[in-house]
Amino acid sequence: MHAMRRLLSTVACVASLSLAAAGCAAWQAPADVSDAGLRDRAVKATKRDVRVSAAVLSADDSRRMLGVEVDRKRVQPVWIEVQNQTADPLWLLRPGTDPDYFSPLEIAWSVHMPLAEDANARIDEHLNKLGFKNPVLPDVTHAGLLFINPEHGVRLLNIDLLQRKALIPFSLFLSVPDDAGDERFAFSAYRYPDSAIKDRNTLAALRSELERLPCCATDPRGTAYGAPLNIIFVGESSDIGAALARRSYRRDMRPVDAVEQVFGRRPDIVGRKQSQAGAPATWVRAWLAPIRFEGRSVYLVQVGRPVGGRFAPPDATSVVLHEDVDEARNLLIQDMMYSGGLDKLGFVTGAGPASPTQPPTAFSGARYQSDGLRAVMFFATRPIGLSEVEFLDWEPYLDGRRSAARDGNDDARK
């Protein structure tokens, strides 16, 4: 009986797919896999005798070079070239670019057709040939594709090249060709005129500036308070972006983010932690502040997570800030400890305490509670181990003199 049913279902499948298979069996690798166009528009950078170039493939590039339709909603092919003029081999660490990257044969498998063994083998061979190959030996230039999860508008591409006792990291901002002109993904790195920027070159001077920054975002009219600004990032945007990318954050601005405003504008960058294995649902909304510390940028940041987190019903449409914003802040710090990019950490006041008995209500309707502290994270290019993070002697949160008490009842501590 079972055998009969299985046979019937097989026959049905063969019948329904024979047409498709007939078309597919003729699949041939595309003749034109030239990367000249990509090379022309590639963003380039050179550091320590290594030159990298990279460009995001458009849908047309992808079709032309791959010869198959990949699911653009889930995969973004990126072309990378590495020229090694050092004396040692280089290894591109793919998880540094995207911890959830796809292998070429995984992409190939997704477009395999039934009953087309030869064609499938040709697809495998072709995509495998296009994939980026390690290592890049001295005096060699390698180019190839990486298959990673999509970002829109502008892709921040982190490239970690490992060498004997060295890491040569690059962060490139690449435009996504098919998103050009799409207002939803419009992205321009906000810049202040030089005259508007306060340069601060001592930690004490920086701290007093940070304490004076606005407590919270506002609604677009600037009449009602929004979510508290509970984090400060200090560093080059590329270093901050690299640290976030290594921990599975992707750029992802949604309408709900855009209504939160600081300095009269929506967030300059929004990142969301997204992992196919189910990461905590944290967002990071960042605004460039008109302050520079030792020549590096300062971002005012709001970190939080939606009510419901990973347990929200799949059809839930509303995104409301969960009240425990300090928890989200503290967990972001922990995450960044593993990014290899966190150099220094301190706490300052400025976000304003919010008591659980009288929680403030943001214009979105969200209520939250907080100890009112901002975590200040300094990022560096040099990879930093867990035991090398410096704690600043600012607000006495880090040495435990000021603790995460809530409800006036800190019974978790003995």
Next chain:
Amino acid sequence: MNRMVKLVLAATVVAAALAGCTSTPLPTNIDYKSRAVTRTEGGVRISAAVLSAEESVTVYGVPLAKKSIQPVWIEVENRDDRAYFLLSPGLDPNFFPASEAAEAFTPGDPPDRTLELDRRFWHLAFHNPVPPGATTSGFVLTNLDEGFKFVHLDLVANGRARTFSILTTVPGFRADYRMTQVFGREIYPAEKIVNYTDDAAFRAALVALPCCVTNEAGSKNGDPLNLVVVGGLDDAFPAFARRGWHATEEKWTGSIMKVVTSALSGERYTNAPVSDLYLFGRVQDLALQRARDNIHQRNHLRLWLSPMRYHGKQVWVGQISRDIGSRLTMHSPTFTTHKIDPDVDEARGALMQDMAYSVNLAKLGFVQGVGAAPRSAPRGNLTTDPYHTDGLRGVLVFDRRHTSLARITFFPWQGTDDEAEQVTGRIKQ
């Protein structure tokens, strides 16, 4: 007849399972602290215990295990001169913040019930920091492991970090005696152990290992042994945990249910959690998989403890492959749903690259020994999946001391510098 036997077998198993359930009353006395494992280093003492499903109901008042959440109780006593922070992502990169776990049990509940549960979860949670002279305890909520669990605690202070690693058993599951053996005491007689301190001799020994795993009889070769992991509970396995690897074993309850289901439906039980492969005359000592999400079980590795040591560290030999049939597939379920990436070198490379971010990888290299299988002439594993390879084994040496990305060294072997790279380069280009 065969079917009849299966049904009887299934019924027996179900009956046994039910009997087991009814005869295990809920614990009236929570004594997880008494079985906590304790470690001390440099003025910091930690204790940890994993709660069973029943214990977590008793402590939290809600069935956390039903949402695949497993609380780990941790106590930190700080006699050092600075405050420490416990890093939850080190236990499990996809851990559950206390407030989020509370929300798993409150959808649609009245606000006062939601608030009460949120408060309870908050009070039970581990709270940072642990100031000098203080003792702090609380729970970190991780993804559920069955049977046993690697508990890794990264504690960070100003310019200092301490790491502790513990293998714990999870009550409520069949005790895994083999795991305890592998980690608890020497499984090889002393005269069989060879400790290598000379890199050239170590390399030769690694090259001389068998190419592949075998079937039980040892008569057929399977997947290539393309991985050598040097280290143990204190250094290698923390690295795996930080990067989201979980131990898998044949899951007692899960396997039984699947056997029962397949016996009842008459279908073949085709997808065992991890199939057994053989080396050194025994099945793998340890099987790990990346992530727990059903659609994402894409990397599997199996390890066997070898009688070799490298500078006194354990040497594990293993096999890694990537399951590519699950994440992007548009295939109908009628067709194959599991597929191993035939480019097994890709999975090996992915692991080595990923481990570079683990903080514990100190050194890496390549040796021959698998035997090349070019794309044009692939070999097959025991389940007839074809694979091709450059024939190299990746060697990863882990160390307790944290190593930043910029300080990882490569073995000064020809295999890494010239020959292997030439080989790798030649085949890959």
